[in-house]
Amino acid sequence: xNQVEQxxxxxxxxxxxxxxxxxxxxxxxxxxLRWYKQDTGRGPVSLTIMTFxxxxxxxxxxxATLDADTKQSSLHITASQLSDSASYICVxxxxxxxxxxxxxxxxxxSVLP
Amino acid sequence: ETGVTQSPTHLIKTRGQQVTLRCSSQxxxxxxxxxxxALGQGPQFIFQYYREEENGRGNxxxxxxxxxxxxxxxxxxVNALELDDSALYLCASSLRAGKGGxxxxxxxxxxxxxTVT
Numbered sequence: 001x002n003q004v005e006q007x008x009x010x011x012x013x014x015x016x017x018x019x020x021x022x023x024x025x026x027x028x029x030x031x032x033l034r035w036y037k038q039d040t041g042r043g044p045v046s047l048t049i050m051t052f053x054x055x056x057x058x059x060x061x062x063x064a065t066l067d068a069d070t071k072q073s074s075l076h077i078t079a080s081q082l083s084d085s086a087s088y089i090c091v092x093x094x095x096x097x098x099x100x101x102x103x104x105x106x107x108x109x110s111v112l113p
Numbered sequence: 114e115t116g117v118t119q120s121p122t123h124l125i126k127t128r129g130q131q132v133t134l135r136c137s138s139q140x141x142x143x144x145x146x147x148x149x150x151a152l153g154q155g156p157q158f159i160f161q162y163y164r165e166e167e168n169g170r171g172n173x174x175x176x177x178x179x180x181x182x183x184x185x186x187x188x189x190x191v192n193a194l195e196l197d198d199s200a201l202y203l204c205a206s207s208l209r210a211g212k213g214g215x216x217x218x219x220x221x222x223x224x225x226x227x228t229v230t
Contacts, residue, residue: 004155005206019167036221041201041223041224041226042209042223042224043115043117043203043221043222043223044116044156044203044221045221045226046218046219046220049218063221089155090155091155100169101146101158101219102158103148103155103156103158104155105153105154105155106155
């Protein structure tokens with residue numbers, strides 16, 4: 001069954017600290033993996049897109065990793081800010097010519113002052 | 114902001130009624146996807162439209178239908194509303210790459226919050 005799992009379900013950290021969110025997937029055939037940030041009541045905003053051949057990708061304070069062999073990805077947030085408080089959703093696309101996106105349930109991150 | 118707009122922002126309907134949600138895609142984008150997001154869960158793919166034709170569908174019953182217009186804006190119609198249809202409905206637009214092309218980015222709208230009572 002094509003599934004995306006994320007952990008932890010929720011996370012609370014202090015401002016300035018780092019954190020790592022995990023994503024495991026059983027989706028195949030794999031095309032690419034995306035991380036989105038979703039503020040409460042808003043639409044998701046893309047952080048990174050990673051293809052099969054990419055192991056690490058950075059976008060400002062966000063660094064995503066992908067291990068296609070173990071079907072695992074992580075999103076590392078450095079020097080967290082209050083504005084990082086949001087849900088972070090891992091999404092796997094099944095093929096490169098189509099529309100089949102499988103969304104994870106998200107990790108709810110709260111950054112406290 | 115992504116340039117994708119949705120209307121209305123919020124909507125309250127009664128079980129059994131019909132609803133139409135609207136989405137204006139980002140300029141130049143020819144593909145629109147619709148998602149249903151229940152509270153505390155990730156979005157679930159409903160269907161996608163590419164150049165006015167349905168281009169794939171998730172596990173949603175036929176009472177969920179859609180349209181894409183020549184200007185690439187889109188509608189999601191839901192008939193015979195059920196309580197479980199209460200959710201945030203998201204649309205995402207993209208410029209679809211050809212086969213073998215780079216992965217295309219999706220830009221989400223702010224969503225329509227539908228409550229069915």
